[in-house]
Amino acid sequence: MIDSVSIVVIDDNLGSLELLSAALARPGLEIFTASNPVDGIELVKQHRPRLVLTDLVMPGMSGLEVLDHVVAFDPAIDAILMTAHYTTETAVAAIRAGAADYLQKPVKLSLLRERVSALIDSAARRQRAHSGAEMEFEGLVARSDKMWELFAMIERVAPHxxxxxxxxxxxxxxxxxxxxxxxxxxxxxxxxxxxxxxxxxxxxxxxxxxxxxxxxxxxxxxxxxxxxxxxxxxxxxxxxxxxxxxxxxxxxxxxxxxxxxxxxxxxxxxxxxxxxxxxxxxxxxxxxxxxxxxxxxxxxxxxxxxVPSLRDRPEDIALLARHFMRKFAHEFAKPIDGLTPRATLVLERHSWPGNVRELEHVIGRACMLTEGHLIDVDSLPDHLVQPERLNGAAPDDCGFGTTLTLEEQEKRLVTQAMKEADGNQSEAARRLGIGRDALRYKLKRYDLL
Missing domain, CATH: 3.40.50.300 (P-loop containing nucleotide triphosphate hydrolases)
Incomplete structure (x- = not known):
């Protein structure tokens, strides 16, 4: 649960408004109600709620128009639309417009409570993910915004x-x-x-x-x-x-x-x-x-x-590597506790053309070969450890073969690519063979922005 959670309920039917408010009432949840859309939007702007529930058909303004106002004010606010004229097509259209869910009236109160709780819990998971904690969604682990946006869309469309x-x-x-x-x-x-x-x-x-x-x-x-x-x-x-x-x-x-x-x-x-x-x-x-x-x-x-490529969500690489390490350590009955910093850096530097499946195979192989408690670079495949050339430059030109650490070498590669691209991030990402989001992650990591 997120602290101080608030909800705005908008419905021109006073009986429905009272019923919905009573059904959702619980400790730690503050509910604000409005019987017309204009007042409802003002409540949204005043309280910035976690969730908005709105009827679809109302005098003066439709629920979709209310949704437009909510999304324009704060896209992070989830919205549930309710209607007596439910179809799969209209549900999907509403979700595409930004709705978190779409329920048929008369709304089953048990279903409403379930969906509201799921949305609030999902927001809590997103907050934990942004804080750097490992997060799991139906067997998938991720920390990147790209994947959590995908998970949020799955939650929205799955029932419909x-x-x-x-x-x-x-x-x-x-x-x-x-x-x-x-x-x-x-x-x-x-x-x-x-x-x-x-x-x-x-x-x-x-x-x-x-x-x-x-x-x-x-x-x-x-x-x-x-x-x-x-x-x-x-x-x-x-x-x-x-x-x-x-x-x-x-x-x-x-x-x-x-x-x-x-x-x-x-x-x-x-x-x-x-x-x-x-x-x-x-x-x-x-x-x-x-x-x-x-x-x-x-x-x-x-x-x-x-589904994004792994190279376009580099913040998930170390997370997935640890996830697979635990899986294979258990499968092979080996006391492996983690990866060394330099092994992690090698994994983060790789472009992963085979994506998550390739990473899983690499970690599985490493777990078989590792004899100690940590996976180090000697257990990784040679093609990951040996640095690739950048635009035909020899390894020594990029700082390899020297006493530089792998992290310093990568920073030098990124700096060189940005210099050759005259500061154009898209061009620098192309030269490095990575996605633009991956490049921005590295630029932030090395304080190059």
Missing amino acids: FRSILIKGPTGAGKDLIAQALHLRGGLKGRFVVLNCSAVVETLFESELFGHVKGAFTGADRDKAGLFDLANGGTLFLDEIGDMPMATQAKLLRAIQNQEVMPVGGLTPKRVNVRIVAATHKDLKSAIAEGKFREDLYYRLAMVELA
Whole structure:
């Protein structure tokens, strides 16, 4: 809980206003109410609450307009919209506009309390993350603003989405993001996974929709498809860009109609399945090349989540390294307590083309090789320890091969890149082969800003 938490409730129905206030009342929570939007906005400006609850349809100003005022005043304030005319599409639109949640009236009071508590707790986690503490979100650990913005979006859309597209480089953790969406969605069904790049083209339809006995040679019995297995839950389609065009058309119909037709069957089956698709490819380019259906893309991308590269969130590298170190130390039954400062610096200096998966493999290897209580550079792969050249400069030109520490060497590299780029951070980041946010992190670290 955050100290001195306050909430503003806005509803033109006085009965609803009284009911909501009574339902949320608890020690440590201060509630301010307004029966019209203008007064409600003034309360927001006066008290800067942690949370705003507002009706969607009100005389003079809609809840979306109230949301615009709240976001413009302080984007950190969470807002929940309430309406008697709930649809998934309007819920997603409200969340895209900045709403933290979107509830149907009459609001179930138990659900309202649950969502409000979750938002307040989430704000507390963000505060702890910014203070430097290790934070976990459904198995994901992070400290960076980029990842906590992603976690906040997951919390907002998870109860409402029908389909979501996750984009990001290979190894960035798209599968864990998909699982977090499933867990935060409160679904009772299973989380079912299909790696589209690992399926033979002729078997796609059977894998997804199942088949009946005798549908083709070798079909000696009925077989349930993944849509059946995921009924009431989530179907995660990893590397959706590798799905054949013919299957894409049938997948689109299944998502739109929530019906599947088994191969060889005559009667469609009703299903209730949420779809999470993921890709490292540029699907818009694939559409232009005729390799991906545009209508399927827009159906999947009602909500898009972008998972950043590890090099663009350098403050998470040491955190993840310790997380994996504990995991593998336990798995290998080794008394490893941490990493040396120079080993940590080597990890932070690497560009991580394989992202979190590469880091996990590096730490797993290091844990196998380490004989003492700390992981040092001698347990890291040679390609991490050996400095890379910068624009063709020899290692000695950058201060390597001298008595400089690794930290001093990195500072010299960053300084040189900024000098060659005439102070242009984007150009300096390109020269170093890192993201602009990663460069800003290093500039702050070495007091070069």
